[in-house]
Amino acid sequence: MTLPRSDGPLFIVINAGSGARHASEIQPKIAALLGAADRAHRFLPAHGGGVVAAARQAVALAREQQGVVVAAGGDGTINAVAQAVIGAGLPFAVLPQGTFNYFGRTHGIPQETEAAVRALLSAELRPVQAGLVNDRLFLVNASLGLYPTLLEDREAYKRQLGRSRPVALLAGLVTLLRERRQLDLCIELEGETVCLRTPTLFVGNNRLQLDQIGIAEAPALEAGRLVAIMLRPIRGLSMLGLLLRGALGRLGEAETVTSFCLRQLTVRTPRQRRIKVAADGEVFHLRSPLQFRVAPQPLLLMVPRPDQRVEPA
Template sequence: MHPPAHGADTPLFIVLNAASGRRDTDAVRTAIESACNAAGRRCRIFLVDGPGKLQPFAREAVERARAGGGVVVAAGGDGTINAVAQATLGSGCAFGVLPQGTFNYFSRTHGIPAETEAALQVLLTEPPRAVQVGLVNDKVFLVNASLGLYARLLEERETFKRDYGRSRITALGAAVVTMLRGGHRSWRLRLAWRGQERDLRTRSLFVGNNALQLHQVGIADADAPEEGQLAAIAVKPGRWWSLPGLLVQGALGRLGHADDILSFPFASMTVKPAASGQRRIKVATDGELNWLAMPLLFRVAPEPLWLIKPAVAPELEAARE
């Protein structure tokens, strides 16, 4: 499989989300235009400045890039990057990222700097390289997909962000409050992978496609996304007051040592209710919530995303040490 044609004069079609992160959108736009002008690169910016515009602009950017032999670029947080990647996957276009979010796990695991000027230098000088994409019922996830408690945590975190702003401290505070509330539902699921089936009762099923995030929480199969697989993590249904302890162990990079955690790598896995009746379920993909039909099929996408990125990712290499 060969990368898309790419050169010093390849035009850029950039989807810039004004709602991502805490940065000044005008300053980011000016930095993009200045860097492209200095490099002699044509660019077209699609400014997402209201609800409902992200996906249409992502599709238009891909259409223009296909017609003009260009690069599709996502400028925003992991949710924005996910939406633009969904439109780009399978298009034959190269993909670029200018991270503007709070955690930026996708860009960090691939060595793309958080600073806009430095990320622009990567975008303007590096070639496209193949990176793995995860799918759940054909919905793209680049970082993770989850159901149960973790999806609920993400949903409640958005309320905290609206009230207290976007920051890592806000996200951590929201997680602690959600876990301390109790009353977390357990799911009875049937998992099928590698020719075997297993019934599982769990509070949350998390599927990771980001080696950096998995290394930071201390999962044994953290490099599964670098080896053509995904990593499943299930939280066993212990007493609810044990959940904050799991959060602490994850923060300390020791989640894989917890008795309440089951984890394993896979390339394709079907998840369905252990009993009939459940037709749809709320699933979070890269922090965005979706209602998906059961059964769920988690798998590695058959083709890669051609991401413009450096050959080495220093933060991921450091996490492996």
């Protein structure tokens, strides 16, 4: 495929609520580095739901001026901006500002703002795979059941205690001990349909995340597939045992865990017309059936040159 130019002006969607530092602190640092490099740029600040509107504006400007759309924020912000960019065939760049930053880390993008900006200035375009659940994009993962509930609880704890990994882990422990609900799903894969009960269905599109928790199918992402994970109905202390396995990189070894590769997966919820879904940390409702699939076109990502790449950790 012919790649577009990547040396045009930068249109930066910056989320004022991502990460530990406020946008008012981050934006001047980015501007100073870009100014020193004589790189044309424009900031489009966004708050909460305003990210979608800012992303659309950035795409329109980048089309007009042969520019690059940049997302400065966490995985949720990156998802919202990528959703607007992928259909436009424009270059896309990331300046990570969130808590976990799985997408940026997977592609070797530095986590420190100054280093990320410097890497962006000489970055190279690379097509990367995206996933879809119905018409919603996901770059890291999409899920239903327990995981969306965990994310909602995590956000509630972060509002009270601050945005940090320890707070996120605390929220996860509380959710695992408390949650009792199970999902009744009918899953169609490669022409076969199976109906089952599970606390969660998780579909991953991020090699780093899947490797860290110990899912053997993680390399299948490099072959144009997604990876699904399901649990047998378990509760309480058994859930904590799975959490520990995941922390040790051994989740895939558990007898109560099933994982498999897919290009397309259809999920029906016989008891629910609409179901809560999480994609890259954002929770919303979609109408059943759900169709998980690899997006037909890649995201054109600006990735650091080898000498500026940070190894995923």
